[in-house]
Amino acid sequence: MSIKETSTDLRVRRTLQMIQDALISLMDEQGFDRTTVRDITARAMINRATFYLHYEDKYDLLEKTVDGMLDELRMTMELPTSFSAEQFNMNEATPPASFVRQFEHLAANAKFYKVMLGPHGAPGFSGRMEQVIEDALFQRQTLAQPHEQHLSLPRELIIRYATSAHIGVMKHWLENNMPYTPNYMATQLKRLHLLGPTHLSLQSK
Structure with a gap:
């Protein structure tokens, strides 16, 4: 695996971790039902396109x-x-x-x-x-x-x-x-x- 591929893989893993951390944090504060994809992307500081690149919706996440x-x-x-x-x-x-x-x-x-x-x-x-x-x-x-x-x-x-x-x-x-x-x-x-x-x-x- 090249250095570029390794760097890309690390960035993806960090992004996924930020999304999952945002989900858990929001669930703790307001529950899953009240949490939206918009809430998750805002907390993770990513755009919605990035979210949908990895997950279908909040249920898939x-x-x-x-x-x-x-x-x-x-x-x-x-x-x-x-x-x-x-x-x-x-x-x-x-x-x-x-x-x-x-x-x-x-x-x-x-x-x-x-x-x-x-x-x-x-x-x-x-x-x-x-x-x-x-x-x-x-x-x-x-x-x-x-x-x-x-x-x-x-x-x-x-x-x-x-x-x-x-x-x-x-x-x-x-x-x-x-x-x-x-x-x-x-x-x-x-x-x-x-x-x-x-x-x-x-x-x-």
Whole structure:
């Protein structure tokens, strides 16, 4: 790729980022329904022709913005196919790299997630995010223990419980303006997965 092509690609990516940032900012202030393409282009400081070069309308913009972010979240949660229970490492103080990546991703895109999970977010976003997490935890659990008969309770119950806890911790962290580091959160989330809330609450300090 030539220097000119690289420069053009960078400009396009910056433009797309400005448009998406403008959308999220406006959704936070006034909701999606009240936001117009004119509002978005004014906030992003671009002309309407530039907007329509990349998106059909504001609905296309929202869809592509959400799809792109959830794809990024999905990638942070990916595991190697060689993953096993032993690789999870039962040491509570050592968080899985994928858990750390998830919280780093949330921190880097906190504005987006706060808006989307709040009252002005896109309808159905929370459910889609939850599905991404559930799919990733299902992969982790089945790679660690592929044989259903060796589980002490149905896999579907394990995954449902783990998913609710996982996304609940993420939302709480975001809602409270991320008071702890991604590494700390990843460590505590691992402890919750390994030990459960009741065991942790009964442990002596």
